Amino acid sequence: MNPFSTFSRREALQRIGFGMGALAASDLLANVREGGMDSPLAPRHPHFPAKAKRVIHLFMNGGPSQIDTFDHKPGLAKFDGKELPDSIKKTLQPTQRNRVGTIWASPFKFSKHGQSGLEISELYPNLAKHADKLCVIRSMESEIANHSPGLLMMNCGHPVLSRPSVGSWVLYGLGTESEDLPGYVVLMPNGMPTAQSRNWTSSFLPGVYQGTHIETNAKGGEMIPHLNRKDIRFGTQRNLLGLTRFLNQEHKKEHPGDERLDSRIHTMELAFRMQSAATDAFDVTKEPQAVRDAYGDTPVGRNLLMARRLAERGVRYVQCYHGAGQPWDSHSGLIPRHQKLAEESDQPIAALLEDLELRGMLEDTLVVWGGEMGRTSTIQKGPSDVNKIGRDHHVDGFTVWMAGGGVKGGTAYGETDEWGLGIASNPVHVHDLHATMLHLLGFDHKKLTYRYSGRDFRLTDVHGHVVEDILA
Amino acid sequence: MVSVFSQRFVKFALGAGIVFSIPVFSHALPKEQMSGSEYFERKVRPLLIKHCYDCHSEQEGSQKGGLLLDRESGWLEGGDSGKAVVPGQLGASLLIQAITRRNEDIAMPPKYELEEEEINIFRRWVKDGAAGPIEDMGETAFSQLGNQEVIFEKAADHWSFQPVKKPELPAAGKGQAIDQLIFAKLKEKRLTPSEKADKQTLVRRLSYALTGLPPTDKKLFEMEIDQLVETLMDSPQFGEHVARMWLDVARYADTAGTYRPDTKTPHYYPYAFTYRDYVIDAFNADKPFNQFVKEQLAADMMEFAPNAPELAGVGFIGVSPHRNMSGDFVDDVIDATTRGFLGMTVSCARCHDHKFEPVPTADYYSLYGVFSSVNRPEPWKEEEFPEIKGYKPAPGELASYREERAKIDKSIEDAGKKKKGNNRSLAESIEQTDLAELLLFNNGAPARAIAITEKKRPSNPMIYIRGEPSNKGDRVPRQFLKILDPQQKPFSKDNSGRLEVAEKIIDPKNPLTARVYVNRIWGMLMGDYIVDTPSDFGLQGEAPSHPELLDYLAANFIENGWSTKHLVKEIVSSETFQQSSENRGGMEAIDPENEYYWRANRQRLGVEEMRDSYLAVSGNLDLKVHGRPEELWGDDYSHRRSIYGYINRFNQDPTLRNFDYPSPMQTQGQRTDNIVPPQALFLMNSPFIIDQAKTIVDKLGFTEKTPEEEKVTKIFEAALQRKPSVGEVNRIARFAEIENGRNVDPWPLLAQSLLMSNEFLYVD
Secondary structure: OOOOOOOOHHHHHHHEOOOOOHHHHHHHHHHHHOOOOOOOOOOOOOOOOOOOOEEEEEEOOOOOOHHHOOOOOHHHHHHOOOOOOHHHHOOOOHHHHOOEEEEOOOOOOEEEEOOOOEEEEOOOOOHHHHHHHEEEEEEEEOOOOOHHHHHHHHHHOOOOOOOOOHHHHHHHHHOOOOOOOOOEEEEEOOOOEOOHHHHHOOOOOOHHHOOEEEEOOOOHHHOOOOOOOOOOOHHHHHHHHHHHHHHHHHHHHHOOOOHHHHHHHHHHHHHHHHHHHHHHHOOHHHOOHHHHHHHOOOHHHHHHHHHHHHHHOOOOEEEEEOOOEOOOOOOEOHHHHHHHHHHHHHHHHHHHHHHHHHOOOHHHEEEEEEOOOEEEEEEEOOOOOOOOEOEEEEOEEEEEEEEEOOEOOOEEEOEEOOOOOOEEEOOEEHHHHHHHHHHHOOOOOOOOEEEEOOEEEEOOOOOOOOOHHHEO | OHHHHHHHHHHHHHOOOOOOOOOOOOOOOOHHHOOHHHHHHHHHHHHHHHHOHHHHEOOOOEEHHHOOOOOHHHHHHOEOOEOOOOOOOOOOOHHHHHHOOOOHHHOOOOOOOOOHHHHHHHHHHHHOOOOOOOOOOOOOOOOOOOOHHHHHHHHHHOHHHOOOOOOOOOOOOOOOHHHHHHHHHHHHOOOOOOOEOOHHHHHHHHHHHHHOOOOOOOHHHHOOHHHHHHHHHHOHHHHHHHHHHHHHHOOOOOEEEEEEOOOOEEEEOOOHHHHHHHHHHHHHOOOOHHHHHHHHHHHHHOOOOOOOHHHHHHHHHHOOOOOOOOHHHHHHHHHHHHHHHHOOOHHHHHOOOOOOOOOOHHHHHHHHHHHOOEEOOOOOOHHHOOEOOOOOOOHHHHHHHHHHHHHHHHHHHHHOOOOOOOOOOHHHHHHHHHHHHHHHHOOOOOOEOOOOEEOOOOOOOEEEHHHOOOOEEEEOOOOOOOOOOOOOOOOOOOOOOHHHHHHHHHOOOOOOHHHHHHHHHHHHHHOOOOOOOOOOOOOOOOOOOOHHHHHHHHHHHHHOOOOHHHHHHHHHOOOOOOEOOOOOHHHHHHOOOOOOOOOOOOEEOOHHHHHHHHHHHHOOOEOOOOOOOEOOOOOOOOOEOHHHEOOOOOOOOHHHHHOOOOOOOOOOOOOOOOOOHHHHHHHHHOHHHHHHHHHHHHHHOOOOOOOHHHHHHHHHHHHHOOOOOHHHHHHHHHHHHHHHHOOOOHHHHHHHHHHHOHHHHEEO
């Protein structure tokens, strides 16, 4: 049991989804009954045994273009430079109809990789070497083709309303295995993504399930607020905490039988350990030079290496944003922009997959790659210089891939239509992706619930189907 | 009809295991000889299982759009859009329209089309009279989810919808009513009350309960308890403390929940603070709660003077997290109003009749009509916001404001109103950022009330089926909730009806309003609620642990003119409140959660109380009342009470969140009580606390000659308002010796140790 923090017994009994797996609920209640400190972050069993134990979510915020990366549409070449038929134009979201330019086949070359022959564009030469690990979903659909609602949809399952993020649900369901690190960490190299902290909110779930965001360009101790103090030395701090412990023990003797008092004594000691543990976890210079070289000494490279170090230490959910705001948003200059962004992430992602595999962690770590949406196969109206044109937002048929953690590698699932603007087969809504992620972690998404405002809420609301075909 | 259903319900609930009893035919019958039900089971049911039951069957636990296709009543009654099957009539059957995709809005299944052959089976079945299953499951608890007739029947017996009835006291005339009711229940449970807490403990407890501050003034310890209660309740800190509880309910913040993408600044609410001050004043002046409700929903309709501070009351509506006039804004106001005042979760009925509570979707849209009939001017259209009395900037502040203002006005003028493409004009951008920031933070700016005004013509609401504005259903009048107002007389055609909503809420016969409010006050003071779901008194909410006590408090509250101070005083004067908080083995075995109040609850300081206490014991606390929001932490932190902190909804303060400050994205009825390491990190390492510890010692003015024991004593008195024990003095001597040996000043560290201690952070 991890006495990271406490629920009151009554709160536990009231809130925990009665649909939560018999196993999990009984575990939790057993803790309660034994009268021990009953931690909302203690590791728990999911509804059924599962392969994935943790998640690393690589968030390509801004929306990468699927037809330039993982969704090869050779058929578009014959329409290149032509107008879309009106009947297709009509299906685009109204905000975009008047901006639709001509069709633009991908300027990037695709080739087949690995035993599976998965098609990947030249933007990802290193990642392509791991084609057989990837399960590419080419038929993703979301709801509103804009960044903030797209990010919130992908992260929290609702484009507008305040709902808990996937990581919060996962932490709520599974607890964390790391005693001295936050269980849900959100890494960003230099500033927050669009929609900011709402992306990792715990909303109505207790605050302990909120993501801890870390600006990884900050210096070691500054990444977690108040992690260290510089005005006193280690020995003095130890002495200070020793005194505090004495005072708290004296106080406890006079006020026996209150778990919370013990719990606070304990968290203070945990926090003391966390000062060094967290500093250590975020310090990538502790890695051998070869490993650091493999990831690359770049913002994305360091982020992904940090993600692995955190995952290794039992952090349940790590999310890595590519950068501040919405860097992948390529309304113009798509070619240079995508080249730059892919180059920044290709090597680090390849290194991450390889590293996880070598450490035997890939099988129980679910890696998810994708943005909040994709992009159109048409040019957004604008200049005609090929290096200046770009693509607009698109939510009906974009790509997300997963690897490790119980998904079928070397697989492409779903198809977009011949225009690359609609879904031809096997649509996977964001709710379905969420249901599948929870399934891979051992949860029936319909039963992982939380009672709030008179209702049992769940991540997928009243939606979501597990995509059985991609399960290994 | 209902009674028939409930009988069938009993019967079929017992047989709920029999979801499908598809008879196994030993040989195939030619289809002409099949009965209708056989045809259903053999031809139609398999298609339904394959294509429809994921979303429309009890087996899958899903009835999307309110439609079930696993029983006859399911398709005959249909869902939110209407009857799914009209036997014999293909054209009128929505099911057929859906699968033939004639009507795009309801095309089903959503992601693919059925084969022609499959469609023909459905056609034939409907044409032949749509026979039901061989063994129909009838109505079950599941299918009755959201059946408003059944729910209204249940609600008729539900405790919270019964009139408030003042209970007979067990021993009339003896002792306080609260104690009689509490002690009677204790006796019934074989529990006994605890002794009265000692004076030191009581003074501290009362000081926190009534002001949220520690008793740093020694005079407080010399007073009799009654006098102490009066003194504390008369101090302006009382209103600030109770207001903090109410501001959680009112989801108070100084910004909207969104930001401007181009400038990455939040959408500011430069006049929210006058609502916060209004709430503080209301509790300090003991404004009758019924009046308080009215002003928060409709101050603009109540004929106050043009600059009356009461006008700020409608900030309750105006501080919604949604800055635009949108469905989400209206939904939020309905939610805050109904959960906040009534403990009803009405906003669940936005897309369909409430699944569990007596709230038909029509009622939701009746209120929708009320709250969508208002205007919310943009904050920088200053003339729309009434300037209110009571704020006098210092001359220097006024000058600084004027100077800044002139600069911004000039830059707005220079920028011009020309729009760049689709983007906002530069002038607008300056208004929304620089100007709004100036209006929000600069004390020289005029203090204005958030304006909520009436639309010229109130809206005439329609039900939005499944909550989609494009999917319009019947028109409904603007009127109150049926469960509380069975006659449902439509509101006046001349205005939004906000005042009428308020009148219905504060009607003394309304069984909810007073109960919900007294429960909030009880919970705030006692650390535990009579009804554990303070914003949900509905069928899904918790039952009261002490129903008679709740009714006594509610009835007494109304009889005493809805006076909060009267209510508070009665509670804190009770023996129940003044018990010791210590554990007693025998009692704990029977009632470990202290549900029956056999002792007082030991309470952790809320994050505001904690911060305010640090400032109070260091002598840094500035007790000025009212004013614009200020930064709580950081290099230039405010010395004012935390209620005056700047609350940015868009980027919620991590320290507040780590200490269980609830998200102001929606109304919040209670806080969680978590203990997590980031709290400890804050206590150990934050410059704020280090600074307070240092200040304590600095202000004590020790000299080299001050004896060590005196230093220890003074620091204890400053931080904990008590003297140290001998054991403590000895232990601290060891601590100090080590640090002195290191050439580190031990005294600020001792002060910090006391500030971090459980004794400081918990109130007995």
